[in-house]
Amino acid sequence: xxxxxxxxxxxxxxxxxxxxxxxxxxxxxxxxxxxxxxxxxxxxxxxxxxxxxxxxxxxxxxxxxxxxxxxxxxxxxxxxxxxxxxxxxxxxxxxxxxxxxxxxxxxxxxxxxxxxxxxxxxxxxxxxxxxxxxxxxxxxxxxxxxxxxxxxxxxxxxxxxxxxxxxxxxxxxxxxxxxxxxxxxxxxxxxxxxxxxxxxxxxxxxxxxxxxxxxxxxxxxxxxxxxxxxxxx
Numbered sequence: 151x152x153x154x155x156x157x158x159x160x161x162x163x164x165x166x167x168x169x170x171x172x173x174x175x176x177x178x179x180x181x182x183x184x185x186x187x188x189x190x191x192x193x194x195x196x197x198x199x200x201x202x203x204x205x206x207x208x209x210x211x212x213x214x215x216x217x218x219x220x221x222x223x224x225x226x227x228x229x230x231x232x233x234x235x236x237x238x239x240x241x242x243x244x245x246x247x248x249x250x251x252x253x254x255x256x257x258x259x260x261x262x263x264x265x266x267x268x269x270x271x272x273x274x275x276x277x278x279x280x281x282x283x284x285x286x287x288x289x290x291x292x293x294x295x296x297x298x299x300x301x302x303x304x305x306x307x308x309x310x311x312x313x314x315x316x317x318x319x320x321x322x323x324x325x326x327x328x329x330x331x332x333x334x335x336x337x338x339x340x341x342x343x344x345x346x347x348x349x350x351x352x353x354x355x356x357x358x359x360x361x362x363x364x365x366x367x368x369x370x371x372x373x374x375x376x377x378x379x380x381x382x383x
Contacts, residue, residue: 163199169365174210175372200229205249205294213376242291244272274303286318290333312341328361332370339378351382
């Protein structure tokens with residue numbers, strides 16, 4: 151099915167933004183200054199793309215310790231203001247918003263519209279007892295939560311089900327779902343007791359080889375390598 155003009159433009163904007171983050175991760179957190187739009191339809195498109203990318207918008211700051219540019223930080227804050235979760239929003243949307251709020255807070259900023267207190271975690275009961283394919287899918291969507299030294303309910307759910315996430319990683323690779331495989335692999339770099347037989351490092355290499363033309367896949371693989379630098383041997 152052919153994409154609408156707006157959908158195609160949004161997809162391109164997401165890919166461009168993911169490429170910028172992936173490049174920054176490869177360069178130790180340094181990236182070219184953002185050229186944020188000044189408003190109008192292009193500004194709206196940028197906000198929508200930032201909403202899709204979520205907390206990974208600030209990932210070079212989290213993983214590499216490099217302060218975000220003023221434009222990137224402003225974009226993150228404007229995204230929070232523009233897209234508060236609706237009451238009927240699905241759990242992944244609520245968690246993505248929570249993760250971006252946490253990332254902005256950890257960047258050392260506050261403002262009139264964004265409270266700098268630690269945000270209250272959304273409900274995570276929907277992950278309890280989820281079948282392993284569904285669990286892997288949901289965790290891959292929430293890959294921006296897979297951060298070293300950070301704790302939240304989805305991270306605890308993942309730590310309790312390492313083997314299920316590993317099964318989901320293998321299934322994603324076999325189905326050639328490279329984005330889901332990269333997200334699951336990112337989680338696995340943080341989980342305990344990952345089977346050596348999984349060959350996670352080689353698996354991530356394969357995911358990058360096959361799916362690395364997609365900047366979103368490349369972002370996740372590079373994040374996985376940075377978070378699992380001591381484990382991927």
